[in-house]
Amino acid sequence: xxGSARLSLPFxxxxxxxxxxxxxxxxxxxxxxxxxxxxxxxxxxxxASPMPGACFIVGSSPAGAWQGQxxxxxxxxxxxxxxxxxxxxxxxxxxxxxxxxxxxxGGWEVGALRGVSLVLDGLQVVGSRAAAIPGPTGxxxxxxxxxxxxxxxxxxxxxxxxxxx
Numbered sequence: 001x002x003g004s005a006r007l008s009l010p011f012x013x014x015x016x017x018x019x020x021x022x023x024x025x026x027x028x029x030x031x032x033x034x035x036x037x038x039x040x041x042x043x044x045x046x047x048a049s050p051m052p053g054a055c056f057i058v059g060s061s062p063a064g065a066w067q068g069q070x071x072x073x074x075x076x077x078x079x080x081x082x083x084x085x086x087x088x089x090x091x092x093x094x095x096x097x098x099x100x101x102x103x104x105x106g107g108w109e110v111g112a113l114r115g116v117s118l119v120l121d122g123l124q125v126v127g128s129r130a131a132a133i134p135g136p137t138g139x140x141x142x143x144x145x146x147x148x149x150x151x152x153x154x155x156x157x158x159x160x161x162x163x164x165x
Contacts, residue, residue, distance in 0.1 A: 006087050007033065028082060032075035036092035038101065041110045042071075050076040057092065057101060057108050058083070071108060132164040133157075 003010050009029055010022040032055055039047075044059040046066050055075045058066050065081050066074055072083040073092065086103040094101050099111040118126035133154055136147045157163045 007084070028075075028077060029084060032073060032082065032084060033090075036073065036090070038073065038092045038094055040096045041094060041101070042108050046074065046081065052076055052078055055092070060107070071103070071106070126162065129161060130163045 009026040038055045042057040042059040058072045069083045075082045090103040101110045158165045
């Protein structure tokens with residue numbers, strides 16, 4: 001094997017000439033991916049004047065210097081663009097929106113958080129989606145205002161996906 005399984009970092013081999021070149025290549029890749037942060041959501045065209053160290057997620061229809069590099073992370077270095085193919089589960093902080101991007105099922109998902117529960121200060125505040133709750137009906141004393149408020153609460157819970165529709 002000439003490189004690591006996930007990130008294709010180049011391995012050194014005994015008797016290899018110019019080991020520093022291979023080592024520096026691996027460091028450049030790690031510099032872009034460890035605590036990865038990209039400037040913005042996926043884009044198809046490289047910026048005109050990127051600063052060294054700037055990283056971007058390449059969109060699904062790249063052009064110019066990024067052509068053929070769909071979904072890669074593009075990092076600008078003193079030697080030009082360095083492209084890194086994403087691996088399943090890779091994440092990057094998106095600076096301009098203060099959100100996260102995660103590579104899942106062959107594409108970047110920006111701004112979505114996934115989990116089975118939300119725990120704040122040690123207390124679970126959101127769990128799995130509950131079954132549908134019907135609106136209020138029947139009863140011996142009908143209160144139209146109370147029913148309207150309950151319907152609004154249920155509508156919001158459905159809209160946010162906390163209960164089924």
